[in-house]
Amino acid sequence: MNAVDNQTIPMRWDDAHAATLTEAQLLLYRSNLLGADKRITNFGGGNTSAKIALPDPLTGETVEVLWVKGSGGDLGSMTLDGFSTLYMDKLQALKQRYRGLVYEDEMVDYLPHCTFNLNPRAPSIDTPLHAYIPHRHVDHMHPDAVIAIAATKRSRALTEAVYGGELGWLAWQRPGYDLGLALEQLARKHPHLKGVVLEGHGLFTWGETSKECYENTLRVIRRAGGFALRDTRGLPGLPVEQPIGETQARMALVARGLGERARGESAWAIAHRLVVERDRRLVPLAVASPELLLELEASAPAHGSLAVISEGRGDTRTTP
Numbered sequence: 430m431n432a433v434d435n436q437t438i439p440m441r442w443d444d445a446h447a448a449t450l451t452e453a454q455l456l457l458y459r460s461n462l463l464g465a466d467k468r469i470t471n472f473g474g475g476n477t478s479a480k481i482a483l484p485d486p487l488t489g490e491t492v493e494v495l496w497v498k499g500s501g502g503d504l505g506s507m508t509l510d511g512f513s514t515l516y517m518d519k520l521q522a523l524k525q526r527y528r529g530l531v532y533e534d535e536m537v538d539y540l541p542h543c544t545f546n547l548n549p550r551a552p553s554i555d556t557p558l559h560a561y562i563p564h565r566h567v568d569h570m571h572p573d574a575v576i577a578i579a580a581t582k583r584s585r586a587l588t589e590a591v592y593g594g595e596l597g598w599l600a601w602q603r604p605g606y607d608l609g610l611a612l613e614q615l616a617r618k619h620p621h622l623k624g625v626v627l628e629g630h631g632l633f634t635w636g637e638t639s640k641e642c643y644e645n646t647l648r649v650i651r652r653a654g655g656f657a658l659r660d661t662r663g664l665p666g667l668p669v670e671q672p673i674g675e676t677q678a679r680m681a682l683v684a685r686g687l688g689e690r691a692r693g694e695s696a697w698a699i700a701h702r703l704v705v706e707r708d709r710r711l712v713p714l715a716v717a718s719p720e721l722l723l724e725l726e727a728s729a730p731a732h733g734s735l736a737v738i739s740e741g742r743g744d745t746r747t748t749p
């Protein structure tokens with residue numbers, strides 16, 4: 430880790446405090462730490478999970494239970510009741526019901542049937558993304574610095590350049606059951622991976638303990654920020670255009686993610702290239718309104734990251 434990386438998002442894990450917590454409380458602790466820094470994920474965005482061995486309330490047998498942030502709320506302020514809890518064996522059995530991509534939405538209705546311990550918290554549509562990754566602890570974040578990579582046309586090549594094979598990459602796909610299976614396949618095929626960059630969307634990272642997962646997530650995000658600051662010339666073919674209007678707000682967000690506020694101008698230049706490069710049409714479109722961006726996302730899903738940035742803007746707006 431070089432000096433640039435160390436200037437970015439600080440590790441806040443407190444071992445003494447963590448030693449007093451149960452496995453579920455450790456998941457909550459990790460979630461609150463991650464959600465408290467909007468460079469790591471936007472308000473209301475991202476989710477976390479842990480696969481925890483617990484006694485079944487009916488049989489007393491030990492079963493594996495997925496604790497995953499449910500629908501609604503924000504990671505930074507959530508409490509334990511914000512997690513949905515589901516039997517892992519039932520989630521695995523669901524695979525037999527899956528009829529393919531065009532039917533993936535019907536899988537959402539099966540999720541409540543997997544509920545553990547009558548938990549009333551509704552499972553989110555991201556549940557299968559966490560369930561099928563074969564690691565005990567999983568974070569899904571929308572970090573500014575990683576989105577700055579994920580949102581470029583060259584996101585696959587950049588992921589390889591920044592992480593040198595430590596992270597996998599998946600092409601844009603709407604979050605849902607099928608993406609869960611794609612994540613599982615990738616993680617099983619490449620067991621050395623520390624996470625996956627989702628094109629135009631964000632990041633999945635994991636670990637075998639809550640602390641390991643938390644540290645891995647931060648390391649991955651720090652490296653994205655460090656890379657972009659060090660190596661702007663490593664991004665061939667990015668057009669340089671003058672930032673205008675609304676586009677500036679998004680770029681400021683990305684620039685902040687790069688951890689370079691003091692030297693805002695260079696971060697600004699980098700963010701500008703990264704954000705604008707995704708599609709030149711965004712320059713005039715982005716000045717119009719956030720609604721237009723959402724519309725754009727609906728017509729071209731690969732621009733999902735811009736909606737993510739737009740979503741977080743209300744909470745995290747910065748000016749250079």
Ligand SMILES: [Zn+2]
Pocket residue numbers: 475569570571604630631
């Ligand atoms: Zn997401």
